[in-house]
Amino acid sequence: MPNKKLKRVDIIFSEDCVYKDVLTDGLKKSNEAILKEILDSGLRGRGGAGFPTGLKWKFTSQETEEEKYVVCNADEGEPGTFKDREILTRVPLKVFGGMAICAKVIGAKHGYIYLRGEYQFLRADLDKAIEEFHAYLKEIGFDFQIHILMGSGAYICGEESALFESMEGKRGEPRNKPPYPTISGFRNKPTVINNVETLVYAFMICRIGAGKFQELGTTDSRGSKVFSISGDTPIAGIYELELGMLLEDFVEEFGDGDTKAVQVGGASGFCVPRKKFKDTIIGFEGVPTGGSMMLFNSSRSMYNVLKNYVEFFEEESCGQCTPCRVGCQQLKKGIEAIKKGEKSAHYLDTLQKLADTMKVTSKCGLGQSVANSFSSIVDNFKEEMIY
């Protein structure tokens, strides 16, 4: 599959866009026209899972319930991700604009932003921006209201059904799926839940058109994406890049010359070692990411990296299902025992099997994705796990 060259893009933060114009034009279009535009653009969710955004909107619009909701998932908690904070700080009105256009398409009167507790300091500015936005909606006669609900430091609430539970005042424990949110989401009503970045792209697609967006990226990964780049890099920060680039080109641009591995997609993503940089495409056809790119140079112990991730999962597992609750604890105990020499190196194979079991038996994405980082780090850096 042909890959793309690394290219910086300026869509999300672009200042050459008056949100009022985009919104007024967008709201004038027919629902069918907007849906067609979003579907044609090939936009997929930017939170990590990558479900086609247009389909979410379409399915929800087809539901006949009177009460429907738009929810903006701003519970950005994946280690190494900080793009949603930046987006909410710099272009909050574009996020609201995306919510309003979605609300028009599906027929919702209320939208909710679920903001992680760690970002409480954004609250005052967001409230002010919402006030401005509501005033404009009133002026153009569009009936839609945005509310903010706060999280309280639980990573699992970024999982959509756990997020609804939390919004309903409960423990953030993921629900069984199906039914999916498009049928039964917040308050068991049809709900579109999109990541912060996805909503801005949807909004911008209404402005630039599906064609322009489609020119960027590859067949499986259309468009561009905001990356959160951290770790051993001289230029850590937020970058909007075209999807489909080779990891090799990425490291060439952002590495410090001694990059040994890149963790793509945070703790729940995959670790790619140097020897695979040239064969790895960043996108849904290769290694997908919600934006997190952590670079490690040769001075870093991959055992410490893995231990940090496993501890993270052990703490953040909601404890509801056994494979994830017990699995995370055992993975942590297991790698510590091997490192101390209390268990033989063969025990790593047993732990790999456990991780694979968690992948197929855990209830939600958290437990299912622990194996991603576990297996990719253990496979590629076995000697560092043992000695």
Add this chain to the structure above:
Amino acid sequence: MPEIKELVKDLADKHGRNRESLLPILQGIVTEERFISDVAMAEVARELDMSAALVYGTATFYSFLDTEPRGKYVIRLCKTITCDMKGKRQILKIIEDLLKINVGETTKDKNFTLLETNCLGWCHKGPAMLINDEAFTELDEDKVTEIIGDYMRNV
């Protein structure tokens, strides 16, 4: 504790008395009191007419809804790998020395609690910490000493 009773009533007046109000009310208690005591949980249960077990179960699920006594200022230092790589351990040691407590503890004068937390979303500017709701980034020895010093002088 009449103050707690009043606080819970005020919060319930503001957020409502149904299940959906529970989280905002608990968050409101933490903002005012820094933690949710057993008495406060019982009071919320009474005010919202739900079981205390339900309130307890919800509160203890969330790491920011502390149910143990906390200081006036709660320091949460990010322990995710990227902050760790940028010198988080050294920062932790400095704060422990300044406040003369270990991580997880509260100072005797109840002014500071020192905790570690998962990713705060400042990975490009690590090490990072929150003091209550305010974020501090790119910490080094001088910077963290100055910040903690300022707080210690102003309590």
